[in-house]
Amino acid sequence: MEFSRRHLLGLEGMPKEEILFLLDTAASFKEISDRDIKKVPTLRGKTVVAAFFEPSTRTRVSFEIAAKRMSADFVTLSAPASSAAKGETLLDTARNLSAMQPDALVIRHPSAGAAHLLARHLDCAVINAGDGAHEHPTQALLDLLTIRERKPQFEGLVVAIVGDILHSRVARSNLHALRAVGAEVRLAGPRTLLPRECAAFAFATTDVREAVRGADVVMVLRIQRERQVGNYIPSIEEYARYFCLREEHLAEAKPDVLVMHPGPLNRGVEIASSVADGPYSVILDQVRNGIAVRMAVLYLLLTGAREAMAATREQLQGIPAGKQRRVGR
Amino acid sequence: MSVWILGGTVIDPGNGLDAPADVHIVHGRIAAVVPPGSVVPEPHDLVIPAGGLWVVPGLIDMHVHLREPGFEYKETIETGTRAAVAGGFTAVACMANTMPVNDSGAVTQFILERARLAGLARVYPIGAVTKGLQGAELAEIGEMREAGIVAVSDDGHPVQDGGIMRRALEYASMFGLPVIAHEEDRTLARGGVMNEGVWSFRLGLRGIPKAAEEAMVARDLAILEQTGGHLHIAHISTAGAVELVRRAKARGLNVTAEAAPHHFTLTEAAVAEYNTQAKMNPPLRTEEDLRAVREGLLDGTIDCIATDHAPHHADEKHCEFDLASNGIIGLETAVPLTLALARETGWSRMAMVAALSTNPARILGVPGGSLSVGAPADITIIDPEMPWILAEEELHSRSVNTPFLEWELRGRAVVTLVGGELKWRLGQPLARAEVGDKR
Numbered sequence: 192m193e194f195s196r197r198h199l200l201g202l203e204g205m206p207k208e209e210i211l212f213l214l215d216t217a218a219s220f221k222e223i224s225d226r227d228i229k230k231v232p233t234l235r236g237k238t239v240v241a242a243f244f245e246p247s248t249r250t251r252v253s254f255e256i257a258a259k260r261m262s263a264d265f266v267t268l269s270a271p272a273s274s275a276a277k278g279e280t281l282l283d284t285a286r287n288l289s290a291m292q293p294d295a296l297v298i299r300h301p302s303a304g305a306a307h308l309l310a311r312h313l314d315c316a317v318i319n320a321g322d323g324a325h326e327h328p329t330q331a332l333l334d335l336l337t338i339r340e341r342k343p344q345f346e347g348l349v350v351a352i353v354g355d356i357l358h359s360r361v362a363r364s365n366l367h368a369l370r371a372v373g374a375e376v377r378l379a380g381p382r383t384l385l386p387r388e389c390a391a392f393a394f395a396t397t398d399v400r401e402a403v404r405g406a407d408v409v410m411v412l413r414i415q416r417e418r419q420v421g422n423y424i425p426s427i428e429e430y431a432r433y434f435c436l437r438e439e440h441l442a443e444a445k446p447d448v449l450v451m452h453p454g455p456l457n458r459g460v461e462i463a464s465s466v467a468d469g470p471y472s473v474i475l476d477q478v479r480n481g482i483a484v485r486m487a488v489l490y491l492l493l494t495g496a497r498e499a500m501a502a503t504r505e506q507l508q509g510i511p512a513g514k515q516r517r518v519g520r
Numbered sequence: 521m522s523v524w525i526l527g528g529t530v531i532d533p534g535n536g537l538d539a540p541a542d543v544h545i546v547h548g549r550i551a552a553v554v555p556p557g558s559v560v561p562e563p564h565d566l567v568i569p570a571g572g573l574w575v576v577p578g579l580i581d582m583h584v585h586l587r588e589p590g591f592e593y594k595e596t597i598e599t600g601t602r603a604a605v606a607g608g609f610t611a612v613a614c615m616a617n618t619m620p621v622n623d624s625g626a627v628t629q630f631i632l633e634r635a636r637l638a639g640l641a642r643v644y645p646i647g648a649v650t651k652g653l654q655g656a657e658l659a660e661i662g663e664m665r666e667a668g669i670v671a672v673s674d675d676g677h678p679v680q681d682g683g684i685m686r687r688a689l690e691y692a693s694m695f696g697l698p699v700i701a702h703e704e705d706r707t708l709a710r711g712g713v714m715n716e717g718v719w720s721f722r723l724g725l726r727g728i729p730k731a732a733e734e735a736m737v738a739r740d741l742a743i744l745e746q747t748g749g750h751l752h753i754a755h756i757s758t759a760g761a762v763e764l765v766r767r768a769k770a771r772g773l774n775v776t777a778e779a780a781p782h783h784f785t786l787t788e789a790a791v792a793e794y795n796t797q798a799k800m801n802p803p804l805r806t807e808e809d810l811r812a813v814r815e816g817l818l819d820g821t822i823d824c825i826a827t828d829h830a831p832h833h834a835d836e837k838h839c840e841f842d843l844a845s846n847g848i849i850g851l852e853t854a855v856p857l858t859l860a861l862a863r864e865t866g867w868s869r870m871a872m873v874a875a876l877s878t879n880p881a882r883i884l885g886v887p888g889g890s891l892s893v894g895a896p897a898d899i900t901i902i903d904p905e906m907p908w909i910l911a912e913e914e915l916h917s918r919s920v921n922t923p924f925l926e927w928e929l930r931g932r933a934v935v936t937l938v939g940g941e942l943k944w945r946l947g948q949p950l951a952r953a954e955v956g957d958k959r
Contacts, residue, residue, distance in 0.1 A: 203722065280835070280839060281839065281840055282838060282839060300840070302840035302841065302842040302843065303723055303724035303725050303794070303841065303842070304723065304724075304725075304793075304794030304840065304841045305840050307793060307794050308794065308838075308839070308840060308841075322724070323724050323725075323842070324724030324725075325723060325724030325725075326724070357721075360724060363722075363724060386716075386721055386727075388716075388717055388718045388720075388721040389721065391718050391721075392721075
């Protein structure tokens with residue numbers, strides 16, 4: 192398998208083979224995090240800069256741990272506290288960072304397309320860690336990896352995504368990736384947050400029950416309080432009344448349904464605590480897999496890896512090809 | 521001094537003429553339009569050979585932003601009128617969103633004086649509807665009229681208050697001025713940055729629903745029906761808005777409309793990859809809307825083509841899509857894009873020239889739009905077939921924000937005469953402006 196991509200900007204249009212290759216690579220990296228010494232020298236001498244123009248803890252920490260377990264140097268720039276406040280443009284900030292010759296720039300930004308803008312102007316690899324309401328590709332990859340560990344065949348799987356579809360980059364990345372690998376996607380949310388155009392991409396409904404019926408996976412999206420100010424919903428309470436995922440909904444899903452959430456959770460708002468903590472929940476697996484996925488993305492982009500999976504494993508020393516660890520509970 | 525344009529095909533909607541003819545110009549006015557070869561020029565006459573070319577009344581762009589005073593880093597009256605004559609336009613009407621806003625006779629006079637000094641295309645200032653484009657109090661329309669405005673518009677700051685729009689239509693009618701409306705209900709547009717639809721969903725960008733334009737068109741037509749006056753709808757972009765205008769015209773309302781070349785050439789798909797050169801307001805719409813704008817032009821619902829020439833500095837486009845400025849330059853691409861439309865749709869060249877010249881002259885009540893004997897010799901000579909590629913270096917505007925860079929175009933203005941004076945001849949560079957470089 193060739194992986195000749197220079198950047199990871201989004202998953203829309205990414206072919207199935209490439210997505211599966213990314214997942215395979217990530218799966219092979221999981222074992223590193225289970226070692227006593229959680230570090231391989233693979234990316235020694237590489238520098239990864241994370242520029243976060245939006246508050247985020249978990250994604251940044253996940254990238255940082257991933258980079259460090261691969262021995263890359265990792266530097267964080269929290270932009271709201273630095274140049275953006277001084278009126279510097281995004282492009283100037285990025286050019287300055289680029290002049291310091293990092294190998295990769297991980298960017299999170301409130302404007303859709305910000306990662307595309309940088310990719311057009313910078314020499315280093317650009318990894319989109321969330322751009323406005325557009326995409327969050329590593330999140331979707333970790334979601335797919337988590338699904339595949341429990342349900343190895345994507346073909347024919349029914350995945351319901353519930354919540355603020357309009358503003359969710361997680362929904363978009365998952366929608367494109369899941370469709371590419373052959374899963375059936377259903378979208379559910381209040382009409383105000385589920386634009387009519389969604390129907391061009393997937394079955395869309397305002398009825399959570401209908402979306403969840405017979406589903407293999409239910410992904411719950413975080414609802415933000417700003418949506419109330421924007422008059423998308425009258426109140427968080429009313430949102431919860433119709434769209435909070437509860438056990439009664441899951442009764443309609445497949446018996447082995449998986450419940451996922453990209454975090455951070457609003458307990459009792461979009462997901463009932465009993466569901467978040469219940470037996471179907473794989474939320475913490477998602478977090479664990481986030482490390483492996485980001486290790487894989489950094490590895491493939493920074494080594495310009497063109498080798499087959501077998502070679503990937505060789506390089507990691509001692510992971511026999513074909514032996515993939517299955518994480519289960 | 522006398523000028524002859526020999527051997528061309530004269531297309532003059534003002535006189536219903538589409539035939540080979542020679543044009544004679546004396547003292548800046550059209551002296552004769554005669555069958556080819558019927559007169560032999562004097563030895564000292566200037567002769568412009570026009571074999572295989574169209575000779576048409578000077579093109580008039582009734583919607584441009586010249587940015588002066590206040591935003592000279594984007595464009596000046598001089599650079600803007602250079603772009604105009606290079607694009608075949610002998611006259612432009614410039615919007616009031618300068619700094620200071622053109623809401624007083626003093627600013628109107630300033631613009632006219634700068635245009636006179638530039639000495640290229642004719643410039644017709646458009647005054648603000650409301651003071652400072654704030655949408656709250658009527659500007660002194662009479663004073664501006666006396667200084668030389670030809671219309672009023674708050675263009676990019678559409679009048680949200682229906683009561684003020686009503687008063688504007690009534691008051692402006694007293695001076696015979698059209699009110700030009702950028703039709704947008706801001707409460708529906710809600711800070712959107714592109715058309716709302718499949719593409720905005722895909723790109724995660726805030727959408728502007730078509731209803732934002734259509735609701736405002738409907739409102740203004742309802743006001744017009746009650747108050748009279750002349751409403752001109754700027755850069756119409758949706759199928760629904762075109763249909764509203766069609767019905768209003770059928771009822772006999774005094775409404776006219778313009779379409780911009782980008783709205784009949786591109787769709788929202790041009791925004792893919794966050795191309796800020798495809799960001800404008802109204803936004804590029806869907807295939808269905810593009811077809812409706814074309815049909816509107818062909819059936820006369822839309823009276824004219826106007827470019828909404830909107831120069832912006834490179835820094836205002838090389839940034840996040842959300843933050844990028846709206847608009848593109850249009851003066852130097854209107855002719856080839858309109859010719860492409862005509863080729864694709866079978867639109868008659870007579871109607872096409874009318875949309876670029878005769879109709880805007882009529883709407884604004886300015887001279888031009890015909891090659892009648894005695895009229896000022898504002899003439900554009902077009903090579904309808906010439907292939908060329910739009911290169912940044914060739915643009916005369918101070919800004920280069922256009923999605924059509926590197927496009928293979930066909931057709932071009934090769935000569936532009938204003939008042940009988942040669943302002944543009946392809947291949948002979950216009951003298952460079954004394955003021956700075958592009959960008």
